[in-house]
Amino acid sequence: MEPIKQFLKGFLEYFKQSSTEYIEFELRELENIFALILMGSFIGIPSPPTTLVLRLMPHMIREIKVMQQRAVDLDDIFAEIAGMFDID
Numbered sequence: 001m002e003p004i005k006q007f008l009k010g011f012l013e014y015f016k017q018s019s020t021e022y023i024e025f026e027l028r029e030l031e032n033i034f035a036l037i038l039m040g041s042f043i044g045i046p047s048p049p050t051t052l053v054l055r056l057m058p059h060m061i062r063e064i065k066v067m068q069q070r071a072v073d074l075d076d077i078f079a080e081i082a083g084m085f086d087i088d
Helices: 002-043 050-059 061-084
Strands: none
Touching: 002 050, 002 061
């Protein structure tokens, strides 16, 4: 009985870990999209009013860091997604 418990515990732990990775990836992407929407006016993309963007700027330090990191890692986004879902 103990091996079955260990197997199920490992099985559930794997799904818990992979679910956490998916949620963290989605959070990073949503932060990136939010920052792009708010900062789009600086590169000519229609976006919310500039006064709103300027008011939110002090609270966007994390999103700006995520956006900068995504720009560095953006060379192969599809490989990252395929790696998350174990697609060869």
